[in-house]
Amino acid sequence: MGIDVELIRGDFKNDVFNCAVCKQLLENPVEIFSCEHTFCKACLPDGINSCPECRTQFCPDHDVRPPCLFMKKTLAEIKLMCG
Ligand SMILES: [Zn+2]
Ligand SMILES: [Zn+2]
Numbered sequence: 001m002g003i004d005v006e007l008i009r010g011d012f013k014n015d016v017f018n019c020a021v022c023k024q025l026l027e028n029p030v031e032i033f034s035c036e037h038t039f040c041k042a043c044l045p046d047g048i049n050s051c052p053e054c055r056t057q058f059c060p061d062h063d064v065r066p067p068c069l070f071m072k073k074t075l076a077e078i079k080l081m082c083g
Helices: 005-012 069-082
Strands: 029-032 038-040
Touching: 029 069
Parallel strands: none
Antiparallel strands: 029 038
16 A cells, blocks of 8 residues: 555655755755754854744854754655655
């Protein structure tokens, strides 16, 4: 039977996979460790030290990391379906 595609699409509207800055699907996502918000790498300006979404202060050198494997894999699957 497989998974209902319409159901998956519904889940993809979840904000978790959208960048709060550009409102698009995350591109080269990076996660702010302090508040766990995720943005496109390009949407986080160099030297920024507070989250664009919730204003949590963070250290750009230590608190920004690539997202977990689950998010990377899910994003890759979404892109496959959209492309
Ligand atoms: Zn973005
Ligand atoms: Zn945040």
